[in-house]
Amino acid sequence: MDPSKLRIDDTTLRDGEQTAGVVFSNHEKIRIAQLLDKVGVAQIEAGVPAMGGDEKAVIREIASLGLRASVLGWNRPVIADIQHSVDCGVDAVAISIATSDVHIQHKLKKDRQWVIDRMIEGVKFAKSHNLYVSVNAEDGSRADFGFMVEFGLAAKEAGADRLRFCDTVGILDPFQTFSVIKDFKKAVGLEIEMHTHNDFGMATANALAGIKAGAAWVNTTVNGLGERAGNAALEEVIMAMKYLGHIDLGFKTEMFRELSEYVAMASARTIPIWKAIVGTNVFAHESGIHADGVIKNPKTYEVFSPEEVGLERQLVIGKHSGSASIIQKFKEFGIEIDKESATDILADVRRASVELKRSLFSKELMYIYQDYLRKSGKEHVPTCE
Known part of the structure; x- marks a missing residue:
């Protein structure tokens, strides 16, 4: 044809x-x-x-x-x-x-x-x-x-x-x-x-x-x-x-x-978050392996860019996240953390996610980060907006 x-x-x-x-x-x-x-x-x-x-x-x-x-x-x-x-x-x-x-x-x-x-x-x-x-x-x-x-x-x-x-x-x-x-x-x-x-x-x-x-x-x-x-x-x-x-x-x-x-x-019919092409989860990544791949190169797990259909990429932090996602997410907050800190924070993230039965909001991540800083004796504690 x-x-x-x-x-x-x-x-x-x-x-x-x-x-x-x-x-x-x-x-x-x-x-x-x-x-x-x-x-x-x-x-x-x-x-x-x-x-x-x-x-x-x-x-x-x-x-x-x-x-x-x-x-x-x-x-x-x-x-x-x-x-x-x-x-x-x-x-x-x-x-x-x-x-x-x-x-x-x-x-x-x-x-x-x-x-x-x-x-x-x-x-x-x-x-x-x-x-x-x-x-x-x-x-x-x-x-x-x-x-x-x-x-x-x-x-x-x-x-x-x-x-x-x-x-x-x-x-x-x-x-x-x-x-x-x-x-x-x-x-x-x-x-x-x-x-x-x-x-x-x-x-x-x-x-x-x-x-x-x-x-x-x-x-x-x-x-x-x-x-x-x-x-x-x-x-x-x-x-x-x-x-x-x-x-x-x-x-x-x-x-x-x-x-x-x-x-x-x-x-009056909601778009399911998993809806093909336009669902918000199409470009949402939580799994550690997937998120790590997308951080390095989006083409690893995305056939086309989210902007092409009017969406945005999301790194979701929760039970299945990996340390690379933690490092990248805190970069979005303007905070640089090393891999050792990310690993420690990730353990707390996973515990909270299991307890809440969902992924975490940005504020919740900042609370976990502040607790981590206090427990580790770090001096700088950023203000949570």
Whole structure:
């Protein structure tokens, strides 16, 4: 795949907001759209215009902001739905319909031909309004492959610009994803978009596998927000592509932590400290061996610098620290100590950490240092600010 043709369509404002219990205010939706645009997203899935009310009003406002990113509205293959998107002034629409038999038979209570007919009708109406059209094959990963090819070819014939392959319940692994996307793209000859869910913890891996197989678009959400276990995380996909796939999409990655914090605040969903890419522990080092390596050369335990994603490196002092960490930490306080002193202080640090069941705060380290100076008969006792 030509890396220059790879694009991100972010659905934080649609699938992300469909997370159980999450609601964005209109102001928050606008701010998130602006941040996504600034960070480098090619297309923003702004919501569901057919919901009307505040949803339709805010999508119309996002579409009028003059963003560099394309603004897309999500729709069922219903003419009235698509007309709501037209009313909002978006330049793109997603037309989504189920493609697996379990959905067709039990949710829609229709047959495969009805699905194709409704999809074609929707695509033709959207194209008559000069809109970019993504046809979404909901639950495509559980659909019959022969029907998926038939569905994809019909979408292409109707004028669709791309097809979103949806692993709606996250049942694929990266090996299956690569195989099915490679075969599907070859059979249909239409641009493919990956929409992956994280039910088995493989959303990002499956998105990357789809790219390797030739998908030109990836659907993401900030922080992996989304229904049930969430979607492929924007920040994970971008950084994995850059450092594992050697494809740099030119994103302003230094904004990732800011973007993640804003979406976390707006969604009332905390960023776990261990969260890949943007979690505060990604660049926090306590283990003596690890901290010693990072002090000598950060590349020993960091693939990229914390500044690249808007974070800072932290030396955490606690039970697992080594003397090198103690020496380095006190350098940050403007205090030079030798290895013998560091070893003595470390013993007290470890005892305190076990007793408190956590790492130590800077003030606590200074108290330990002051006690050490008194016990060792040293004269200078620094003031603890």
